Amino acid sequence: MEDQTLLPHLFRTEYRNIVSVLCYLFGIQHIEIAEDLVSDTFLSATELWSLQGVPDNPRAWLYAVAKNKTKNYLKRNSLFENRLSKEITYSADKSEEMEIDLSEKNIADSQLAMIFTICNPCNAPEAQIALALNLLCGFGGQEIADAFLTNKEVIYKRINRAKEKLKEANIKIEQPTVAEINDRLETVLKTLYLLFSEGYYSTSQDTPLRKDLCSEAMRLTILLIENKATNKPAANALLALMCFHASRFEARTNEKGEAILYEDQDQTLWNKELIETGKAYLNRASTGDELTKYHLEAGIAYWHTQKEDTAEKWENILSLYNSLLILEYSPIAALNRTFALSKAHGKKVAILEAEKLKLTDNPFYFSLLGNLYSELDNEKAIQHFETALRLTNSAGDKLTLTKNIQRLKEAKAVNNKPA
Amino acid sequence: MNEFLILIHRDLKSKDASPSPEQMKEAIKPFQDWVGGIAAQNKLVGPPKRWDLDGRVVKKNDVVTNGPYSEIKESVGGLLLVRAESYDEAVEIAKGCPIIQWGATVEVRMAIQAV
Structure with a gap:
């Protein structure tokens, strides 16, 4: 080197x-x-x-x-x-x-103890993530600020406040006991999940930095799995989920850092090795009787590694979204479930269900409706895409929506031409 | 928002009470899709449970009999709790229950809010 x-x-x-x-x-x-x-x-x-x-x-x-x-x-x-x-x-x-x-062993033990200390619920999730990036991943203030799209001063303040809170609460840095692992692993996994998502879904254009966030989240999850006491099915499911998502990292942005939608991705760029690793972890997660949201999300991500649209694929994804929503509601899961419904049972059924969601301040709600109405009623589709465009702040989404509107308007012009 | 009980009654005594595995498979998927749709609207109160057909019935003087209560024609086959503004909305949700077409009756009841 x-x-x-x-x-x-x-x-x-x-x-x-x-x-x-x-x-x-x-x-x-x-x-x-x-x-x-x-x-x-x-x-x-x-x-x-x-x-x-x-x-x-x-x-x-x-x-x-x-x-x-x-x-x-x-x-x-x-x-x-x-x-x-x-x-x-x-x-x-x-x-x-x-x-x-x-020694290698004491470094691993110390890091594990630190993970449990840092992921203490006395701090808000975003403070936990900043602290984890700083102390567990060796990221500097500027890098963390870039990832969060904010400035260094904000991050330093956030980190210092988080440290003070840990001190005030006198949180011990020690090997978690079995009882603590059961109580606290959920919070730890949630922070690692958010850390990964921060890298995967961040609007930051800095692709290498985003990759670093994802690989750090994976490294820390592997650390949990390598320790017998924390090697729980939920941790394996989380790692499987990360592997499946990360397998598409190269395919999901172009050289300018712009997003490439799933449908348009070059499948040869998907990392097959990571997909296989993800499958192995998902198998290891399928023990015990606990079904966590990581299991369900890993299942959904697994089916997305099969590019071909089959009835089986979308029925399975729909079922998994049903279970995920029953376990824990979130608007994004509701929207994704409705998309899966349209793939499994057709757009008309999905429109009926979509209109019941009433997520009228969510731009993704209107872009979903726009997609569902495309080809069925292009006039309505354009209206929905335009509403989405008004609601979104993301430059990448604006670009995609504008392209969609353009495409539908051109189709209309062609259809209206006299024969 | 009010909470409503959606109570699915079905005939557990007749021959239709024990559907074949194929029939079960055919019925379960629409049922899951129905519940998933309610959950997607954030109107589901807690995950629904599946209930067995074993059952016990307890009466006066410590009389306990086996089997679910079936002296009326239809016993409880399933129940879920949902959130809805009004009876109208709760009934709309209940209408989606796919077991109705297999002869089930769905009873809707509103929870009385604690004072």
Whole structure:
């Protein structure tokens, strides 16, 4: 790897590892000390490596320097006496020997403990996501701001407030017990699901950044699955869902970052390996008697990996949407269910059901109606697309809607031409 | 919004009471689509349960008999709770019940709001 790309790469992968281990060691009250020590380690690397060249084993170098800096800090500072000495019997030699364990196992354990700490419901979901990106994924303030389409200051404020809340609530950074896993895994999975969605559906045009968000969400979900205690069917279902969605990543945008609709995607760009991986996880999720929304959404996503429109495909998707809505209502699921209904039972049946939804402030409601009325009543279809156009803020959606209106108007002009 | 009970009564005694697997399959899909449609309007109160045909009937003096209550012709075959503004709206929802065409009767009752 080139020297210029090595350090940013190591920062991305190792910053979070060392921070997790130190946070796990120090506790939530001293989270900033952990961050400072690791930032300081990377600063030393930047300075020394540019003068002396990159060491043979850069990762080991970082770990050794982080350990030394931590030990020195503990020796110098009252932190050890005041806070940590209560847990670790204090003696001058002890602080020298104190093990800062950067083994693979302890890194994984620390990250798992950190996931459960960060995904604590005392913070709002968006604060949890920002904190997760910062501490668990090693994202900087600017990157997080870009992903959320906001500025750095907003993100820093959000992260600091989230940290303060964790401290106020005195949330422990520790291995979750079996009871806690049962109680809290749902919140953790929800945050990882939102993190993935943030990358997958973000309106940000920065495609590499969006991919990073998705792959980070997948990495953290894999971490849950690799731990016996958190390897639950719901986690496997969530990962399956992520794999199926991610398989279309290359096909869903063009080189300008504009969205390509499912119907128009080049199927050869779908990642078959990810689809197969997703199937394997979906099989592993099919144990136990718990049917979560991740199971249902993974099932829906699975059927979408079959491009060909068959009766079986759409009947299955419709059934899965029925179950999803019975489990938990959401407007977007209601709209998607109605689209599946039109594919399974025809547009006329779907129009009757669509008009009962009455989601009159939702642009997708009108674009669905526009699609359903297309070819049946183009005049009405145009009206619905125009309403959708008024309601939407998304530039990509505006483009698609304008194209649809154009297409229907041209069809009308052709039909009206005298023979 | 009011809550309504949609009570599906069917004849559990006659030969139609035990449909063949094919008939079941044919009936279940429209039923799921009907419930899914109610859920899509956000008018479903809680997930509906499926009820067995075993049943017990309890009467005065601790008399317990086996089987669902069937002294009237039609027993409870299923029930769901929905949200609707009025009886008219609740009845519109109930009309969609696909089991009506198999002879079921659907009773609609409005919950009295707690004072």
